[in-house]
Amino acid sequence: MSGAHFAFTDRWGGVSAAPYEELNLGGAVGDDPEAVRANREIAAKSLGLGPDGVVWMNQVHGTDVAVVDGPWGDAPVPEVDAIVTARRGLALAVLTADCVPVLLADPVAGIAAAAHAGRPGMVAGVVPAAVRAMTSLGADPARIVARTGPTVCGRCYEVPGEMRAEVAAVEPAAHAETSWGTPAVDVAAGVHAQLARLGVRDREQSPVCTRESADHFSYRRDRTTGRLAGYVWLD
Numbered sequence: 001m002s003g004a005h006f007a008f009t010d011r012w013g014g015v016s017a018a019p020y021e022e023l024n025l026g027g028a029v030g031d032d033p034e035a036v037r038a039n040r041e042i043a044a045k046s047l048g049l050g051p052d053g054v055v056w057m058n059q060v061h062g063t064d065v066a067v068v069d070g071p072w073g074d075a076p077v078p079e080v081d082a083i084v085t086a087r088r089g090l091a092l093a094v095l096t097a098d099c100v101p102v103l104l105a106d107p108v109a110g111i112a113a114a115a116h117a118g119r120p121g122m123v124a125g126v127v128p129a130a131v132r133a134m135t136s137l138g139a140d141p142a143r144i145v146a147r148t149g150p151t152v153c154g155r156c157y158e159v160p161g162e163m164r165a166e167v168a169a170v171e172p173a174a175h176a177e178t179s180w181g182t183p184a185v186d187v188a189a190g191v192h193a194q195l196a197r198l199g200v201r202d203r204e205q206s207p208v209c210t211r212e213s214a215d216h217f218s219y220r221r222d223r224t225t226g227r228l229a230g231y232v233w234l235d
């Protein structure tokens, strides 16, 4: 699909020390802020983006969406879990370490969105909220390209049986079982089911499980760790 760019980082190629080694892009996980700043520059440069051309979020597992047309500058970064832009060339970034990073773009309308979908956000509907914000700006779900990045897989995301039942009552596709036979949730499957119901047909899911991959940060595996980023932008 010409015009839309999607990128997901792994943990290598940055300057952070253990346990954030190397390319930690999260500013609220206890890492040295200077290292995070350097890592964000490294990642932006490798993607051909200006360091001031990326918009970040203060993610809180909610469903609020912000429409943006530039970086926040000196303003406080708002507590939202999705950002949407109609500005071509502006990159939107989402931070994760097991949650599902969701990148969306309608290259024809020139509308892009990034969303953070952990279990609570998926259940609460942050992804449909992002798609609604896109369509209100002129996007068409039939043209939206959706990419989800590395995330903890359904065979690894163990939860209490009661929690699985609560999630599956809202989103049956997320019902899962761990590889060791206990109740689990597949958040990415839930996200993709939601997107499919909204009419988003061009969807791809990363095969990488963060908990199983030594090349990715995983909160459930390591607890104190860095954050990966997903980036979306349009030419």
Ligand SMILES: [Zn+2]
Binding pocket: 152, 153, 154, 155, 156, 157, 209, 210, 211, 212
């Ligand atoms: Zn897994």
